[in-house]
Amino acid sequence: MGRSPCCEKVGLKKGPWTPEEDQKLLAYIEEHGHGSWRALPGKAGDVYRLFLANYICSLQRCGKSCRLRWTNYLRPDIKRGKFNLQEEQTIIQLHALLGNRWSAIATHLPKRTDNEIKNYWNTHLKKRLTKMGIDPVTHKPKSDTLSSVDGQCKNEANLSHMAQWESARLEAEARLVRESKLRSNSFQHQLGSSGSARVSVLAQLQNKMAAPLAAPPCLDVLKAWHGVWPKSAKGGVGAGDLESPTSTLSFSEIALSMPAVGFGENSAAVIEFVRNPGTCEGGLVVKEECEVEWKGLEKSTHFPEFKERTENSMSFTSGLHDMPFPVEGSWISESLRTGNGHEHVSNFIEGFTDLLLDNSDDRNSSDSSEDSDNADGSGGDHIYEENKNYWNDILNLVNSSSFDSPVF
DNA sequence: AAACCCTGCAACCGCTCTTAC
DNA sequence: GGTAAGAGCGGTTGCAGGGTT
Incomplete structure (x- = not known):
């Protein structure tokens, strides 16, 4: 050193x-x-x-x-100037997943440097999200902090989402650590003139989806994670004190397990967002061919009534593991290009575009609509659906677009 | 016109990780 | 295995330029 x-x-x-x-x-x-x-x-x-x-x-x-x-x-391969809308969306979504890992984010934005992305985030996007009422750290609406009966319900829903995504993110990070070692040699020659040996976190995540499950590396956080895995596989409980160094959440308060991004080889892995109809809580259910269900919340003491999937369940298949390494091309969501059953991503992008273009008015109207929702007792549903879509769409976008990453 | 404020961004700082010896 | 130094990363700073008072 x-x-x-x-x-x-x-x-x-x-x-x-x-x-x-x-x-x-x-x-x-x-x-x-x-x-x-x-x-x-x-x-x-x-x-x-x-x-x-x-x-x-x-x-x-x-x-x-x-x-x-x-x-x-x-560097001649640097694209300078303003970020376009798609780049902005990508940054926001990847930041939601990866946090302040600018180099990892930069690998998914062709011709942009981590420093540029970092600056752009700090000077533009961070403020814009704040203005929109979204916490730029947690990517959840700040209005959730409003104290009310429904507010608590919404908070729990958001905490649940955040916990799931935090776990997914940690898993991805762990894979980066493990697999970058394995792949770095074979990948180095494929990396561009940037000369960076950075390996895409998301590509690693995607690669993992095509690989058999393996024991996590000996990172502390993954020891904790590894500890809950067998229990989860048997429909067991929760994660205990699984916390990320950068997490804003206390997992001990959430008590869930989240094997959301580990899939067996050739399995038709499905992530389903499951919601308890009686509360605002929900969880992800990962199903493989053998129909083992990972109902992480099933036995949670925080969600004792969590038993069944409802019409509110949201599922999406990865459908990607049989694909080879991504082909060269621009950063375009596969689902956006093909519309292969991921229409909600398009809707999400459109909605997000509206927000980016004119967020203040939307925000106000959205606030008022929340109020009205709350008034009739369905405010939790509204927020719940928004957040569910927000986080699920990030995963969906990442899944569908990581093959287009120019890194490979 | 001058002073002040704000914003954006290039560059630096300090840290960890990796590699070579 | 220990150590020194290079490489890389994220956080922060400081300055230039534009806008406002």
């Missing part, structure tokens, strides 16, 4: 780059190339020495600064 030599210590230049410096750096890279510096053993040292040589000659910048300038600004 150690830090790179600080620019200050060796008197290197800091601050904005001048066009002359950019030219020098470009000239150097033209001559010596670039790429994943880690992926070029032996060369990385040469690169750094050359940077130092460059520094000695004229470019008084440390190697780290040069690398940043190249990766964030000078």
